[in-house]
Amino acid sequence: MDYQWYPGHMTRARRQMQEDVRLVDLVIELTDARAPLSGRNPDIDSLAAGKSRILVLNKSDLADPEQNKAWTAFFRKDGLVACEVNARSGNGIRQIRPMIAEACREKIERDRSRGIMNRPLRAMIAGIPNVGKSTFINSFAGKASAKTGNKPGVTRGRQWISVERTLQLLDTPGILWPRFDDRQVGIRLAEIGCIRDEILDAQELACELISWMRAAYPQVLSERYGISPDGTAFEVLGRIAEARRCLKAGGEPDCGKAAALLLDEFRSGRLGRMTLEKAPD
Structure with missing residues (x-):
């Protein structure tokens, strides 16, 4: 299956x-901490050229803790201001404010030299679908200001959110790029729920x-x-169906139902904390 999803609203x-x-x-x-590199839209680099940047590895509670550290170190070594966050619980959110102040230090000092005091900083929150942008904004702002959901495509239009008087956040719709050159990138994004399930073959993705x-x-x-993990991936999926009583009439394994269960348990963290791609050494 070709894992591509670029609906018309993303162009807009x-x-x-x-x-x-x-x-x-x-x-x-x-970006999603479970796929930190695959989850970065390369278009954002060109769109944000010349702007101060912060990279947030969200959903860190679902990712391998050692890989969280490794990826954060990798991005920092690459010159990015990077941190890991669990926006849903608020863990790691407090470090964002000083990061913003440091990233915009030159701008703040320039304003002060011109006699401009306390002008609100404006920050755009960007990323691919279902990476948790709106949840991050609500956690950071301390109030339910942006629409949230556990499916890609919840935010569709521009939303400005004021955080006190000194900071304004712009929530943006999640956008992918028109085509994945690496098929594995599409697979990883589908596995973490950044591509609509309705267009996917769940059994193939589960395998x-x-x-x-x-x-x-x-x-x-x-x-x-x-269960035994031996044999083909489809045979293993059948064993999962039997173990979890995902059965059709007559007792035949319902691999479609088992695939949906497996993907849900992976995405929710019930299978444990895992990262789909390892940070380079």
């Missing part, structure tokens, strides 16, 4: 971001996930489902 959203980025001092990019888990976290399948 990209154009809007191109216009809006001129209004901000800073771009805060969110991709099973194959990856057997190599990266070999103990997970046997510990969670009490």
Whole structure:
């Protein structure tokens, strides 16, 4: 299956971001900590050229703790201001404010030299669909200001949110890029829920996930489902169906239902904290 998803509204959203980025001092990019590199839209680099940047690895509670540290160090070594955050619980949110002040230090000092005091900083919150941008804004602002949801495509239009008098945040729709050159990027984004399930083959995606888990976290399948991980990925999916009583009439394994269950348990963290791609050494 070709894992591509670029609906028409994303083209419009990209154009809007191109216009809006001129209004901000800073771009805060969110990526999913489970796929930190695959989850970064390369278009944001060109859209945000010349702007101060912060990279937030969100949903860090679902990712491998060691990989969280490794990826944060990797991005910092690459010259980015980076941190890990769990926007849903608020863990890590407090470090964002001083990061913003540091990233915009030259701008603040320039304003002061011109006699401009306490002008609000403006930051754009950017990232791919379902990476948690609105949840991040609500956690950071301390109030439910932006629409949230656990499916991609919840935010569709421009939303400005004031955080006290010194900071304004611009929530933007999640956008992907027109085509993934690497098929594995599309698979990872589908596995973490950044591509609409309605256009995916859940059984094929679940088999991709099973194959990856057997190599990266070999103990997970046997510990969670009490099954042998041997054989083809589809055979393993059938065993998961039997173990979880996902059965059709007559007792035949319902692999479609088992695939949906496996993907849901992975995305929610019930299979444990896992990261789909390892940071370079």
